[in-house]
Amino acid sequence: MTPRDTPPSTLCEAFQTTAAAHPDRVALRTPDDSVRYTWRRYAERVEKLAAGLAGLGVRRGDTVGLMLTNRPEFHLLDTAAFHLGATPFSIYNSLTSEQISYVLGNAGNKVMICEEQFVPVLRDALGDTGVEHLVCIDARPEGTLSLDDLEAAADPDFDFAAAWTAVQPEDLLTLIYTSGTTGPPKGVELTHANLLAELASTTVFLPTGPDDRIVSYLPDAHIANRWGSHYSSIYTGMQITTLDDLKQAIAVLPTVRPTLFGAVPQVWYKLKAAIDKTLADEPSPVKKKLALWAIDVGRTRARLRSDGRPVPKLLELQHGLADRLVLSAIRKKLGLDEVRAAVTGAAAISPEVLEFVLGLGIPCSEVWGMSETSCVVTMNRPDAIRIGTVGQAVPGVEITTADDGELLVRGPLVMHGYRNDPAKTAEAIDADGWLHTGDIAEIDADGYVRLVDRKKEIIVNAAGKNMSPANIEGVLRAACPMLGGAVAIGNDRPFVVALLALDADGLAVFAQERGLAGSHAELAQHPVVLEFVGRAVETANTKLSRVEQVKKFTVLTTVWEPSGDELTPTMKLKRKPIDAKYTEEIAKLYVDA
Structure with a gap:
């Protein structure tokens, strides 16, 4: 870990200590090294961007929205915002305009920072949310500000040191919007003190430091990536390689050779x-x-x-x-x-x-x-x-x-x-x-x-037997990695059945290797595919107790995507919506019971 005389009281203090201790080490980079930031340069950009945000009227206690892929600019802008005592938060890139409107309305932010690819959905979403400034970091579509515009908005009399030293442990550091399996997402308010307690505790079990390297590829709207890469890097000095395409996470590992991987x-x-x-x-x-x-x-x-x-x-x-x-x-x-x-x-x-x-x-x-x-x-x-x-x-x-x-x-x-x-x-x-x-x-x-x-998802079958659907689904996923989604059903029923959705990439590879052709929907119903899935279910059943075993299943022709009808942005199952959407398919599985 980065040596300190006393524990930091805010993430601002942690950042300043780390940047001063390792000015010439690389803090942020892209896999091809086309973008690299040393801690010194990281700190310089944070100061300039904080001044720019202050010039747009961002003050302590305000919120700042971010809709970005995993890239160095996220770290620069998020860190700049919390140095003002503001509360930066991220939005899942897969959200619809209606979902975005809800989140922004709850957050109450006046500044929204995004990439050009997200400008159209944000324009549909902003409405009367109160957002006054839309900052686009990689282009300048009409009606937006660029990063240069943001820095140019700085007040020459802005006192950066006074701003970050005024931040207190109880100030809000970020908002994490839950995935909303049972309704609209809730905005979890986390303070500087909360995250510093988390970092102090987890580094006891897993010490990290400036010699460590990690790949940031999970959404920064999820607390796992904020803790595991963003805040942990600020706290311990480890190097982050940002990856803007989640699907390339495994492919990029040989070039990064991380010491930590989540x-x-x-x-x-x-x-x-x-x-x-x-x-x-x-x-x-x-x-x-x-x-x-x-x-x-x-x-x-x-x-x-x-x-x-x-x-x-x-x-x-x-x-x-x-x-x-x-x-x-x-x-x-x-x-x-x-x-x-x-x-x-x-x-x-x-x-x-x-x-x-x-x-x-x-x-x-x-x-x-x-x-x-x-x-x-x-x-x-x-x-x-x-x-x-x-x-x-x-x-x-x-x-x-x-x-x-x-x-x-x-x-x-x-x-x-x-x-x-x-x-x-x-x-x-x-x-x-x-x-x-x-x-x-x-x-x-x-x-x-x-x-x-x-607690609310335990299956209780018609005979009163309790069982874990997550356990059944995990065994199915292990037996058939081609699955993009699996849901076990059996509440008040005589036996367990399953709805299975195939991963688009996995099915495409499977089909190519076997010379199969057709759309995803056609391939999902191909006899060769169904036979393969059937054998996988049989394998899974050997690892389940008799009452947990999947007696019938159906392979769906749809692809389950994050933020869709079936999955939250973090890939959790929306069980009630699934039950409602696939009522007929479920009924057919029980028709002979």
């Missing part, structure tokens, strides 16, 4: 699928057998360590050989050979896939948290990973379970509240300061947390 489960599923395909296509029987043996050795060792059982000396010797001959080469080819810690979160990952990743020698820790908790609450320490759990509570946080099993959290990283919604805030945080998370969980004797499912 991903949602879908990324790990695709990574495993790519390795499985490479092995299946290996023409040399000897090489194929050697690789399968090495991976099996790695998985066995990872499982023993996870279970807290001793690893036999012979297995350790075999593992050393397996790593030298095969596993290290796989990691290098993936670009993950220098990763000393990886994180998976946002949704539960299949234990089978996590075991596979650990078996490759990638120290991947499953974590759990919420926007309302400034991100991570529980984490598997890289040296003490337990597969199937989301780890232990980070220092400074209290966790417990209510009588019904709901996980409760208390501590300095719990949000200030929901913006303009005191009723929902009071509903979420009780009089004793406990945040009611909505997750059902179990905490073992060592403090490791195992999540069961969302």
Whole structure:
């Protein structure tokens, strides 16, 4: 970590300390190095942009909206805004104009910063939201300001040092708009103190510093990327490579060689699928057998360590050989050979896939948290990973379970509240300061947390048997990485059925390899595709209890996209809208029951 005499009281102070300590190190870059910012240049741009925002009338307590892809300018502008004591927040790039209007109306910002590609949807959305200035960072469409215009708007008498030193720990740092699975998104208000508590706690379990490198590719509207790259970089000095195309995340790793890597489960599923395909296509029987043996050795060792059982000396010797001959080469080819810690979160990952990743020698820790908790609450320490759990509570946080099993959290990283919604805030945080998370969980004797499912999403079948749809869906996704969406249904029903949506890219690759032609809808119903999916469901059922097994399923012809009818911007399932939209398909699955 960046050395400090005393802990910072605001992210402004953290930024200034880090920039002063490492002026010539590269802080921000793009994969091709066409854009690079040292900490010195980063700090200089922040000062100029803060002066420009102040010239547009942005003051302490105001909000500033951002609608950008992952690029260095996001970090410059967000950091400039909070140095004024303002509250910058990001909007998911996939939102519709109606959804954007709602968010801006709730946030109350007068300045909106975007890229040229988002100007049309923003113009449709602004209406009477109160936005007065639209700043476009990569062009100057009519009616917008450029970055040069923004800097030119600066008041020559603006006192930057006085502005950032006036910022207080209780000032709002950002707003995180929840994905809205059950209604309009709520604006989670997080303060400087909240995020500093989060950073101080998580760096105990996972120390980071200026020698670390991370790829920023997840949306900055999500607390995971703000914590994992933006704020963590400011706090510890690690280097960020910004990637404006999420689909290129795996492809860019060999050129970046990150030391830290965070991903949602879908990324790990695709990574495993790519390795499985490479092995299946290996023409040399000897090489194929050697690789399968090495991976099996790695998985066995990872499982023993996870279970807290001793690893036999012979297995350790075999593992050393397996790593030298095969596993290290796989990691290098993936670009993950220098990763000393990886994180998976946002949704539960299949234990089978996590075991596979650990078996490759990638120290991947499953974590759990919420926007309302400034991100991570529980984490598997890289040296003490337990597969199937989301780890232990980070220092400074209290966790417990209510009588019904709901996980409760208390501590300095719990949000200030929901913006303009005191009723929902009071509903979420009780009089004793406990945040009611909505997750059902179990905490073992060592403090490791195992999540069961969302409190309102547990399936109770016709026989009264409780089961976790997320667990069933995770097993399906692990068995068939081509799935872009899977939802298990069975509430008050005699058995479990599933709606399956195929990933557009995965289906296209599958079809190309087998010489199949047609549109996505046509391919989704092709007998070869249906047979493949059917075998995957059969494989998944072998890993589920009898009552959890998927008795019937249907492969849909639609593609499920973030912010669509079925998925939130963070890829969470909108279960009630799915039930309503696919009523006929679900009814057909039960017609013979």
